[in-house]
Amino acid sequence: MNIAWFLTVSALIFCVGAGGVMTRRNPLVVLLCLELMLNAANLALIAFSRMHGNHDGQIFAIVVMVVAACEVTVGLGVIVAMYRRRVPIDVDELRELQG
Amino acid sequence: MAEVLFFLTAIATLGGAVGVIALRNPFYSVLALVVHLISLAMLFLLLRAEFVAAAQVIVYAGAVMVLYVFVVSYVGGSEEPIGVGPSRGFRVASVAFGGALFLVLAIAILGSGLKAIDSQGAPYVSGFGSPGAIGKLLLTDFLLPFEVASFLLLVAAVGAVTLARRRGGLETPGELATYSALDFLRPAGTGTMAEGVGGRRRLPAATPESGTEDARA
Numbered sequence: 001m002n003i004a005w006f007l008t009v010s011a012l013i014f015c016v017g018a019g020g021v022m023t024r025r026n027p028l029v030v031l032l033c034l035e036l037m038l039n040a041a042n043l044a045l046i047a048f049s050r051m052h053g054n055h056d057g058q059i060f061a062i063v064v065m066v067v068a069a070c071e072v073t074v075g076l077g078v079i080v081a082m083y084r085r086r087v088p089i090d091v092d093e094l095r096e097l098q099g
Numbered sequence: 100m101a102e103v104l105f106f107l108t109a110i111a112t113l114g115g116a117v118g119v120i121a122l123r124n125p126f127y128s129v130l131a132l133v134v135h136l137i138s139l140a141m142l143f144l145l146l147r148a149e150f151v152a153a154a155q156v157i158v159y160a161g162a163v164m165v166l167y168v169f170v171v172s173y174v175g176g177s178e179e180p181i182g183v184g185p186s187r188g189f190r191v192a193s194v195a196f197g198g199a200l201f202l203v204l205a206i207a208i209l210g211s212g213l214k215a216i217d218s219q220g221a222p223y224v225s226g227f228g229s230p231g232a233i234g235k236l237l238l239t240d241f242l243l244p245f246e247v248a249s250f251l252l253l254v255a256a257v258g259a260v261t262l263a264r265r266r267g268g269l270e271t272p273g274e275l276a277t278y279s280a281l282d283f284l285r286p287a288g289t290g291t292m293a294e295g296v297g298g299r300r301r302l303p304a305a306t307p308e309s310g311t312e313d314a315r316a
Contacts, residue, residue, distance in 0.1 A: 001101055001102060001105045001145065001219070002216070002217050002218065002219065003215065003216050003217075003218065003219075003220055004208055004216050004217055005105065005109075006142065006146065007208045007216070008205070008208060009109045009112060009113065009142070011201055011204035011205060011208065012113055012116075012201060013112065013113065013116050013135075014200070014204070015197040015198070015200045015201040015204070016113070016116040016117055016119075016120060016197065017116065017119075017120075018196065018197055018200055019120060019193050019194060019196065019197035020119060020120030022189075022192075022193035022196060022197075023120065023189075023190055023193045024120060026125055028125045028128075028167070028170065028171060028174070029119070029120070029125055029128050031167075032119050032125075032128055032129065032132050032167070033119065033120060035132060035159075035163075036116050036119060036132070036135070039135070039136070039139055042139075042151075043139065043142060043143075046143055046146050046148045046151060047146055049146075049148065050146040050147055050148070050220040050221070051213070051215050051216065051218075051220045051221065052215075052220075052221060053220065053221025053222065053223075053224070053227070054221075055227075055228070055232055055233060055236050056236075058148050058150070058151050058228060058233060059233065059236055059237065059241050059244070061148070061151050062151060062154060062233070062237075063244055063248055065151075065154065065155070065158060065159065066248040066251065066252060067248075067251070068159075068163075069158065069162075069163055069252065069255070070251055070252060070254075070255035071255075072163050072166065072167070073166070073255045073256065073258075073259040074255055074258050074259055074262065076166060076167070076170045076259070076263075077258065077259035077260070077261075077262035077263040078262055079170060079174060080170060080173065080174070080262070080263040081262050081263055083173070083174045084263075084265070089174060
């Protein structure tokens with residue numbers, strides 16, 4: 001398969017994720033859409049790594065996975081803290097930093 | 100063969116991605132993301148990134164998704180009410196935004212000067228993308244990013260525990276009235292970490308007998 005096909009799939013996944021971040025209101029689903037966008041970037045990185053026959057892109061992808069795991073951990077911690085404080089789980093209601 | 104496999108996995112990947120944003124129940128969204136991640140790992144395999152594909156399945160589809168499932172079950176997976184979502188105009192606007200973004204990216208892909216983009220990629224050499232090759236790079240050229248990533252994971256773990264910990268100790272009256280065996284066995288003048296942050300009221304660190312009287316009183 002040509003590399004361009006993989007890049008097209010990557011672009012489509014990224015757009016789906018970006019649309020989801022805009023439409024959904026549940027922060028859990030917003031985090032899932034962020035995962036989609038990060039994975040699209042990973043696919044593009046690995047496609048370019050294959051194109052050049054070089055491993056560097058795969059290392060980048062692994063680092064992106066680490067950062068995504070950190071982001072998920074902290075994001076889910078914030079959501080659990082919100083739930084404990086009986087704050088509505090809705091990104092439209094959460095406009096203030098003040099607890 | 101590779102073409103058939105590519106289109107099947109690409110359709111599964113995109114279907115999972117659309118399922119994440121289209122399904123109303125967050126629990127089903129998580130399951131759709133698992134489908135998406137596993138088929139994405141197959142795409143990685145088609146690109147000869149064997150180690151990254153394995154890491155994707157183990158780390159993402161295994162560990163991170165289990166974390167998501169736990170949090171969704173804990174928070175309750177509140178379904179978004181049908182009528183209350185974003186207004187119709189906003190929904191159309193975000194779909195248009197996604198389409199425009201794809202248009203820009205497609206123009207970038209089509210108009211790129213990269214010659215190799217229309218090829219199968221560089222000739223395959225044995226061992227490309229294997230754990231050995233990746234590990235060697237991680238411990239030589241990319242040692243500093245590797246160490247920084249491990250430190251970042253540590254910081255994230257500590258931060259998540261700090262964020263999600265139970266503030267104010269055991270606040271329900273039922274829990275305040277119960278005593279564990281450790282309260283009486285431990286030496287006088289010592290405390291728990293929960294007491295250290297002012298969470299839990301404690302027996303006056305005296306003899307066990309006074310503690311039991313407090314409990315009955």
